[in-house]
Amino acid sequence: MNKFSLKCFGVGDGWPCADRTHAAFLYRFGKVTFLIDCGEPISCSYKSTGPDYDTIDRIFISHLHSDHIAGFFMLMQGFWLEQRQKDLPIHLPADGIKPLRQMLDAAYLFDELLAFRLLFEPLHAGQPVVTHNVRVTPFHSSHLDSLRASFQKKYPQDFVAYCFLLESDRLRIGHSADIGAPEDLSPLLEKPLDLLVCELAHFKPQDLFRYLKGRDIRRIVFTHVGRRYWDDLEETRLLAAQMLPDIPFSFAHDGEEITL
Ligand SMILES: [Zn+2]
Ligand SMILES: [Zn+2]
Helix, strand or coil: CCCCCEEEEEEEECCCCCCCCEEEEEECCCCCCEEEECCCCHHHHHHHHHHCEEEEEEEEEECCCHHHHCCCCHHHHHHHHCCCCCEEEEEEEHHHHHHHHHHHHHHHCCCCHHHCCCEECCCCCCCCEECCCCCCCCCECCCCCCHHCCCCCCCCCCCCEEEEEHHHHHHHHEEEECCHHHHHHHHHHHCEECCCEEEECCCCHHHHHHCCCCEECEEEEEEECCCHHCHHHHHHHHHHHHHHHHHHHCCCCCEEECCC
């Protein structure tokens, strides 16, 4: 009943990649299931893995970069054709709600066709989303701060990105999504973590490892590893082993399932 698992559907970074697909993570806490991010080809990976189409309780979208959202429309077309029945709340940056709705209409995925209700909910930093005994709290990530500084005048959007803290009765899990600096993880690390799922693309690995050294974290899974660190994975792994001698860690591959 309380069994936890994390299915890493896509562990690639934002670059086109032949051996990894884009960000999508299925978290299961017993009967409560969330999908974090919808990088493509999530519809294909979801179908090939075989969960029922009513399994997912909520979808969280960390931010609107294509490597986190480009699979959303095919996933929704799949939910329509596979006759999902259960309401589906989608939690995302407020900026995305109107354009996503417009694109669903443009793709002929009208509310009237769906056997389930699609509910769009804006994320707010520090405000948890509660499902039975599981809380998901988004926190601000600085991932888009420099883009905001350069472009917000011309493109008046919020430019927000979120990382997430997932808490159940017995587990405390951090999910970085895309962050601008290791310090963005600080609200997730205020108490011990059972698992940290952490990106490794937007800063030097040694900066992250230095920041995490000595923290009370039971296990780290690195994802979204930047191409140059992925191409030299053995070197990256060695550096992690040297700098994080006390924390078990691994580098996730597509399709890997993590249990605790
Ligand atoms: Zn990304
Ligand atoms: Zn991004």
